[in-house]
Amino acid sequence: MRKFLLGLFGLFLILATFPTLIQEIHNLLKPPQIQSPGTTVNMYNHFTQKIEQLSLDDYLVGVVAAEMPASFPMEALKAQAVAARTYIMQRMSPGGVKNTRYPGADVSSDPKEGQAWISRAEMEKRWGKVKSLEYYYxxxxxxxxxxxxxxxxxxxxxxxxxxxxxGGGTExxxxxxxxxxxxxxxxxxxxxxxxxxVRQATYTLAELDQKLKTNLSAVPVSTANNKLLVITKETKTGRPKEIKLGNKTYSTTILREILNLRSTRITWSINxxxxxxxxxxxxHGVGLCQYGAKGLAEQGKSYEDILKHYYTGVEITMMK
Structure with missing residues (x-):
């Protein structure tokens, strides 16, 4: 019994010190310190509806955690980190796109308004206590x-x-x-x-008429398959750019938003x-493809290779 209790006590100590152990290992492996620009990000947290002041690194960790699966290879995560840092610095630098919706904030955590961001508490909710520690570090x-x-x-x-x-090529x-x-x-x-x-979404003609203000229901059945939807413009990469639906023409970017479609690489069938x-x-298909970054990392490519593949003619530059 005494051995059992001692063993149980030892297990308790291991579990109790596990987070500290992970942090210590992380500190030992930490790369040589590059001079930090010391930037502070004033972020409007759309969950709490308050402005939070974060260090640049703390902000970026929350962005990468929200924007890319943490299970992805390290080089893909590094590519995402550089892209995320570029995004916020582009907004905060002179001449950058400034936030006007939330006075006093540089950026919002709402993915509809910019980069998504999650807190340590949210990471723990999503991944569990132990896994969240692994992914956080x-x-x-x-x-x-x-x-x-x-x-x-x-x-x-x-x-x-x-x-x-x-889906096979960026735009x-x-x-x-x-x-x-x-x-x-x-x-x-x-x-x-x-x-x-590949995903699918099905709508009745009446539903489309209501959402798009079209007249699809009025097209005669005998000509419906030929007249209902017609591609009027394509992009240089072969995606539909504009589609005529009955009496109206929509860009596929707008159509994707209205119909909640996953991308503009669209085909359809009528039944x-x-x-x-x-x-x-x-x-939207522009710039860095995150699953493409995963695939390249799995082939042994570095984050520099990944970034230079998706962003034509760029350089990776140190902030001054």
């Missing part, structure tokens, strides 16, 4: 080992667009947002490792009074 390493690094094009910090999965910025950027050009992406890239939209990929 993994992400922290990705942030610290790329500390101070941002993406530039001709000495100017870039807008580092990224998305979940491209030119001007095909999605009208405005072009020389570093946001479509590139082939045979590495996209999204395990479930009676229903249309099934099939999409491949997830997101």
């Amino acid at each position: 993994k992400i922290k390493w990705a942030v610290e080992s790329t500390q101070g690094q941002v993406l530039t094009y001709k000495a100017q910090i870039i807008f580092p667009a990224f998305h979940a999965s491209c 030119n910025a001007e095909e999605v947002w009208v405005t072009s950027a020389p570093y946001l050009k479509g590139v082939p992406c045979p590495y996209c490792a999204d395990p479930n890239p 009676g009074d229903k249309i099934t939209f099939t999409t491949k990929g997830h997101g």
Whole structure:
């Protein structure tokens, strides 16, 4: 009995000191310190509806945790960390896009308004106590080992667009947002490792008429298959850019938002009074493909290789 109690006490001590042990190991493995720019981020937390003051690194850890699966390879996480740092510094630098919605804040944690962000408490909810410690220090390493690094094009910090999965190739910025950027050009992406890239969404003609203010229900059945939906423009990479639905034409970017489709890589099939939209990929398709980054990392590519594949002509620059 005494041995059992001693063993139980020893197990308790191990569990009690486990978080400290992980932190100590992390500190031992910490790379040589690069001079930190000492930036503070004033973030509007859309969960608490309050402005929080965070160190740049703490902000970036929360962003990478929210934006990319922590199970991804380290080089993919490093690429995401550099992209995330570039995004916030581009907003906070002179001439950058300033927040106007939340006075006093540099950025919001709402993914609809910028980069997503989650707290340590939210990480624990998502991943559990032990796994969240592993993932937190993994992400922290990705942030610290790329500390101070941002993406530039001709000495100017870039807008580092990224998305979940491209479905086989990324898109030119001007095909999605009208405005072009020389570093946001479509590139082939045979590495996209999204395990479930294809999704479907089905709507009745009446539902589409209501959502899109179209007249699809009025098209005669005999001509419906030929007249209901027609691609009127394609992007240079072959995605539909504009689709005519009955009497109205929509950009696929707008159509994706209204119909809650996962991407603009769209095909469809018609069955009676229903249309099934099939999409491949997830997101707008511009810039870094996160599942592509995963695939490249699994092939042994570095985060520098990954970033330079998806952002044409960029340099990785140290902040001054």
